Structures are given as structure tokens and as C-alpha cells.
Amino acid sequence: MLGCCIVCRAEDLAITFDDLPLNGTLQPGVTPVQVVEDVVAILKSRQVPPVYGFINSKKLEGNLEGAAALARWVDGGQHVGSHTYSHMDLHQNTVDAFTRDVALNEPILKLLDPADKWHWFRYPYLREGDTLDKRHAVRSHLQQHHYRIAQVTLDYEDYLWNSAYARCVERQDVKSIAWLKSSYISIAAEYIELDRQMAHLVFGREIKHVLLLHLGAFSSTILPDLLDLLHDKGFKLVTLEEAQSDPVYETDPDAAASRFGGTLLEQWMDARQLKYPKATRKPYEQLDAICR
Numbered sequence: 001m002l003g004c005c006i007v008c009r010a011e012d013l014a015i016t017f018d019d020l021p022l023n024g025t026l027q028p029g030v031t032p033v034q035v036v037e038d039v040v041a042i043l044k045s046r047q048v049p050p051v052y053g054f055i056n057s058k059k060l061e062g063n064l065e066g067a068a069a070l071a072r073w074v075d076g077g078q079h080v081g082s083h084t085y086s087h088m089d090l091h092q093n094t095v096d097a098f099t100r101d102v103a104l105n106e107p108i109l110k111l112l113d114p115a116d117k118w119h120w121f122r123y124p125y126l127r128e129g130d131t132l133d134k135r136h137a138v139r140s141h142l143q144q145h146h147y148r149i150a151q152v153t154l155d156y157e158d159y160l161w162n163s164a165y166a167r168c169v170e171r172q173d174v175k176s177i178a179w180l181k182s183s184y185i186s187i188a189a190e191y192i193e194l195d196r197q198m199a200h201l202v203f204g205r206e207i208k209h210v211l212l213l214h215l216g217a218f219s220s221t222i223l224p225d226l227l228d229l230l231h232d233k234g235f236k237l238v239t240l241e242e243a244q245s246d247p248v249y250e251t252d253p254d255a256a257a258s259r260f261g262g263t264l265l266e267q268w269m270d271a272r273q274l275k276y277p278k279a280t281r282k283p284y285e286q287l288d289a290i291c292r
Contacts, residue, residue, distance in 0.1 A: 011196075013235040014243035016150060018083055018122060020053040020073065021066035022248070023214035024162035027169040030217065032069035038220035042075035046227050049239045052150065053215060054083035054122040057108040074112050074153045079240075081120035081150055082109060090123065091130040091259060095137040102141070120240065121147040126155070126212075127261035135256060150240060151249055151264040153199065154211040156191035156292040158184070160287045162216030167291035176290050183283055184222050189229055190280055195265060202268040208246035209239070212263075 003014070014087060017039075022032045043051065053073055060066045085104035088097070102121070109118040121142055129135030140148065161184050168176040199207045211230075213219070243249075249264070253271035262270065269276060 006078060010058045010234050010236050011102050012238045012243055012246075013154070013220055013230060014088075014208075014210045014238055014240040015048060015051045015154075015213060016118070016122070016210060016240060017051065017053045017213050017215040017219075018048050019087070019159070019214050019216070020080070020083075021059055021063075021069040022216075023159050023216035025166050027166040030166075032065050033072055035215065035219060036069045036072045036076070037050065039215065039223060040073065042220060042223050042227075043078070044076070046224075048227070048237050049242075050078050052079045052081045052120055053241050054120075054150065055079045055105065055112075056083050056085065056087045057105050057125075058086040060108065070108070070112060079120075080109055080112050080118050081122060082118065082147070083122050084124055087124045089125055089127060090134060090138060091125075091127045095134055095141075098138060099141045102145075102147075119146050119148060120150045122150045122152075123255050123261070125261045126152060126263060128267070129256060130259065131256050132254070139252075148244070151210055151244065152212040153196045153207065153209045153265050154192055154287070156187050157282060158188070158212075158218075159214035159216065160282065160284065161218045161222070162214060164290050165218035166216075166220065169170045171291050173291050180218070180287075180290070181222060181225065183286075184218070185225055185229060187280070187282055188226060189233075192229075192233065194277050194279050195263070198265040198269055198274075201273070201274050202265055203248055207248050208243040209235070210240065210243050258274075 026035070027034070041176060042098065055070065060070070070080070080107045082102060083099070084101045086101055088101040090098050112118070112223040161180055165177065165180050168180060195209070253267040255267065258270060
């Protein structure tokens with residue numbers, strides 16, 4: 001009965017991508033432009049509303065392919081937001097250094113989006129400050145500069161599969177590629193349900209969700225299967241603006257995060273000292289070792 005309720009209910013969900021123009025490594029012969037074109041084609045063919053890709057523009061230094069990929073992303077009808085210039089870890093840096101890094105990322109955002117829809121900000125590593133003073137100072141800076149924080153509620157560290165897939169394709173290891181696909185979907189399915197459970201623990205109801213993905217070698221291969229999974233779980237795909245119209249995104253746990261950072265739900269779980277649902281450990285060691 002519980003499974004039926006999970007499948008039959010409908011919740012709004014916005015897909016987002018981090019680390020543009022590219023997360024991880026690529027197999028030989030594949031370019032960042034091809035990755036973007038393939039992903040955008042899938043999003044369009046599946047009628048996914050425009051998604052935000054969060055940019056680290058330091059990756060564009062001496063990287064014409066990366067710049068071309070971002071241009072294709074925007075030309076394909078997708079949006080861009082800030083992920084800081086250098087993917088800076090707020091927990092390891094001062095407020096002044098971090099806000100300078102935010103400012104350094106703005107020229108490329110203005111160039112890519114003259115319509116001025118780029119004022120969405122995603123914290124690298126989902127780390128909003130290891131002290132309350134840092135958290136408050138950076139949040140104040142973002143507000144003063146008209147940013148809105150692009151929170152996350154669904155996350156299963158999908159980036160772990162990107163470089164692993166590139167290695168296995170280079171080796172033409174069909175068996176390992178099949179395992180990468182099955183393990184990805186298995187982990188995604190479990191952790192999405194765990195995050196749904198946490199939403200009920202924190203807010204006492206179903207909420208509109210924001211899914212964190214990372215644009216890389218595996219994205220276009222696994223995206224159709226992931227979209228099927230989201231459909232089977234009853235999600236309705238919406239824009240980031242629509243998802244974050246849910247009042248839960250106006251809430252603030254107002255607590256210094258752990259050294260690991262965390263989604264909005266994880267921040268609230270920690271702030272309220274709630275017990276996390278049991279979860280299968282992600283296959284970190286296997287993904288790191290595969291196709292070496």
C-alpha cells in the first residue's frame with residue numbers, strides 16, 4: 001500500500017545541473033559541446049521545462065570548448081546561475097574571499113543572460129558556512145546583490161558516476177557500464193525516497209523539490225532512465241522558480257552546517273536533531289576503482 005501511495009502521488013520537481021561547463025573527465029573524442037548538445041536534446045524531447053545550470057567561470061580560462069558549451073546551453077533555451085567563480089568552499093575561506101569569488105563569476109553570467117535571470121546562487125558543496133557569522137554575512141551579501149539561493153532537497157551525489165563512466169567507455173567495458181547504469185538508478189531511487197521521508201519529518205507534508213545533478217560524461221547516457229524513474233515516482237517537472245515558490249524555501253535553519261554541508265532538508269534535520277532514515281551506503285570505493 002505504501003509503494004502505491006508513493007507512485008501515485010504527484011509532487012513538483014525542478015531539475016538543476018551544477019559545475020558547468022563540465023563536471024569530471026570525458027572519454028576521448030567527446031567534447032563539452034557534445035555533452036551539452038546531447039543533454040539539451042533529451043530535455044527538449046522529453047518536454048522538460050528550462051533548467052538552470054550553475055556555472056564556475058574559472059573553468060573557461062583557456063578553454064574555448066567550455067565557452068562554446070555554455071553558449072550552446074543558453075542557445076538551447078536553458079538558464080544559467082552562479083556557483084562561484086572557482087567552486088570556492090566557504091568553510092575553508094573568509095567571507096571577503098568568498099564574496100569576491102561570487103563577484104568574479106558575474107561577467108560571464110551577464111554576457112550569457114542579458115535578460116537578467118541569472119541571479120540564482122548555488123553554494124559549492126552545499127556549504128553555507130561553518131559558523132553562524134559566515135552564514136549570516138554571506139546571506140546578507142547575496143540578498144544585497146539580488147541573489148536568490150537555489151536550494152536542494154534531492155541529492156544522491158550523482159557526480160560520482162561521471163568520470164567512472166568516461167573510463168569505462170574508453171576501455172569499452174560493457175559489463176562495467178551496465179553496472180554503472182544499474183547502480184546509479186538503484187541509488188537514485190532509494191535516496192529520492194529517503195529525501196521524501198525527510199521532507200515529511202521536517203515539514204510534515206509533501207513539498208516541491210529541487211534535484212541536484214552534475215553535467216558530465218554520464219549525463220546524456222543516464223538522463224533518459226532518470227527521467228523515466230522520476231515519472232514512475234509521480235513527479236511533475238517544473239521550473240526552479242515554480243519549485244521554490246513553496247514556502248519551505250523561505251525557511252532558514254539558521255545553524256552552522258557540518259563540515260560536509262547539506263541540502264535544505266539535511267540542514268533542518270541537523271538543526272532539529274532528527275534521526276535520519278536508514279540508507280544504503282553509496283558505492284564510493286567501487287566507483288573510484290572501476291575501469292582503472
